[in-house]
Amino acid sequence: MVFPSNLPRAWAVLRRPFVLDLRALALLRMGLGAVLLLDLGIRGTDLEAHYANLGVLPLAALHDRLWTPYQFSLHAASGMWQVQALLFGVAAAAALALALGYRTRLATVASWVLLVSLQNRNPLIGQGGDDLLRMLLFWGMFLPWGRVWACDARAAPPPARYDYASAATVAYVVQLALLYWCTALLKSGPEWTRAGTALYYAFSLDQLLLPGGRLLYPYPGLLRGLTFATWYTELLLPFALFIPFGVRWWRLLVVGVLLGFHLGISVTLYVGLFFIINMVSVLGLLPPLALDWLTPRLAPHAARARRWRARLPAWPVPWQLRLEQVRPVAPGWRALARAGRAGVVLGALVYVCWWNLDDVAGPRRRWLPEPARWLGYLLRVDQHWGMFAPEVFKDDGWYVLEGTTTTGRVLDLNRGGRPVAYAKPAAIVALFKNDRWRKYSENYLFIDHAWMRGYYCNYLLRRWHLDPAHPPLRHLAVVYMKEVSQPNYRVPPARREVLCDCEPAP
Structure with a gap:
């Protein structure tokens, strides 16, 4: 068979959108390591409440209500908070090693396994950013993000060039595009696509509203314009990632717009780590133009770091766990391993695209049959990008934890008694x-x-009575003061709803 002479040139053009800079991948690695440490620090303040049998989700309830036979969780091996603390410590060590680029491949695998384990332990507190964090680590297991700006790089010669392309870079770029495309397509309600009232309703949710959103809220015309700008940005901007001409300028556009987009979210809506995870996720897209500007400004800090006398210990790792290259490999075997790894990545990417297509199609038209979903649950490549979709949640309000003492006083546990x-x-x-x-x-x-309401009520009672300074309670009611968001700035009177009431165990 004779191939056209211009085929190599066409292939070089087509691969341009998937060529990443090793320095950008290093920044992505360091950013994800820092996010993991931050996430563990926040979650660690609720070890007992969220991950132990004495908290709001005992293991029996987890397995009865939220478990599938394909999941795994080291955190579900014990209901003791002390075991959770040990696992948190191991995860923090792996995240720190990832940020430093120390035994990078092993640190990436360990961080991914422990993150999946942690998220599986309590799905009731997860959000969209957790899916993205998990997927970035999954694709990161196949990326050479420890090749530069890493402890591992000190023992290796510097790369001859920084540009790098592989099946894993394709997966990373496509994953980011899927995130925003599916987010837009799932927002199918008229308040996003026609009326332009989605952000009005989002800013009507006092459970989410931050000072920046409070400043914008009184201007319906502005909110309407921002609603359409948000929807079209999510729908159209990802296409710029696949334009094979002027790649560096399109990359700068995408990174700049998305950083500004999520910075805007951070000052208007209370979304936890969601905006940070999304901002870190685009660091791998930075083109050489930006990195050439950034590198000399980081050089003084790198020089100071090299002058440190303290060095990480060369811990011995059993050969079964040594994921980095330790001895020369014959070129034939190296090519075979590279092809096998590319096949695994591309197979996983096809499955992920299949999953997202099924999610956008909805339950009426299933593209992914139920028997094929086990792999998504096992590897936790399952994902859903339905933020404020198909419409914005309208139920708003606040909780009153109404505790009645043995002397008849009524206290609010949500406000310190x-x-x-x-x-x-x-x-x-x-x-x-x-x-x-x-x-x-x-x-x-x-x-x-x-079903989860009784566990929360009992947890609150037990925690209250642990403090001898608190007056004993004979009854506790979890009350929700419900306000349903209305159009045109109408505020209905709050309606009192008792979600759960319980008494202390005798």
Whole structure:
């Protein structure tokens, strides 16, 4: 067979959108390591509440209500908070090693396994950013993001060139595009596509509203324009990632717009680590133009780091766990291994695209049959990008944890035991310890999750009575003061709903 003479040139053009800079991949690695440490630090303040049998989701309830036979979780091996603390420590060590680029491949695999394990332990506090974090680590297992700006790079010669392309870079770029495409396509409600009222309703949710959103909220025309700008940005911007001409300029456009987009979200809506994860996710797209400007500005800090006398110990690793290259490999075997790895990555990417197509199509038209979904649950490449989709959630309100003492006083446990008051707080966001609790309280409302209400009520009673300074309670009611968002800035009176009530165990 004779191939056209211009085929190599055409292939070189087609691969341009998937060529990444090794320095950008290193920044992506360091950013993800830092995010993992931050996530562990926030989650670690609720070891007992969210991950132990004495908390809001005991293991028996997890396995009975939220488990599939294909999941795995080291964190579900024990209901003791001390075991959770040990696993958190191991995960923090792996995340730190990832950020430093120390035994990078092993640190990436360990971080991914422990993150999947942690997320499987309590799905009730997860959000869209967790899916993205998990997928970035999954594709990162196949990326050479420890080749530069890493501890591992000190023992290797510098790369001859920084540009790099492989099946894993294709997967990374496509994954980012899928995130925004599916987010837009799932927002099929008229308030996104026709009326332009989606951000009005989003900013009507006091559980999410931050000062930046409060400033924009009184201007309906501005909110309408921002709604359409958001939807079209998510739908159209990813196409710029696949334009094979002027790649560096399109990359700068995508990175700049997305950084500004998520920075805007961070000052208007309370979304936890979602905006940080998304901002870090685009670091791997930085073109050489930006990195050539950044590198000399980082050089002084790198020089100071090289002058440190402290060195990470050369811990021995059993050969079964040594994922880095340790001895020369024959060229034939190296090519075979590279082809096998590319096949695995491309197979996983096809499956991920299949999963997202099925998610966008909805339950009426299943593209991915149920018997084929086990792999997604096992590897946790399952994903859903339905943020504020198909329409914005309208149920809003605040919680009153109404505790009645043995002497008849009624206190609000949500406000440190002060006398109960049903008036709307000045800042509902301030009632949540962190975004994990906010997400838990959101799931707490759904009738499908009514089974979880008793566990939360009992947890609150037990925690209250651990403090001898607290007056004993004879009854606790979890009350939701419900406000349903209305058009045209109408605010209906809050309606008191008792979601759960319980008494202390004798």
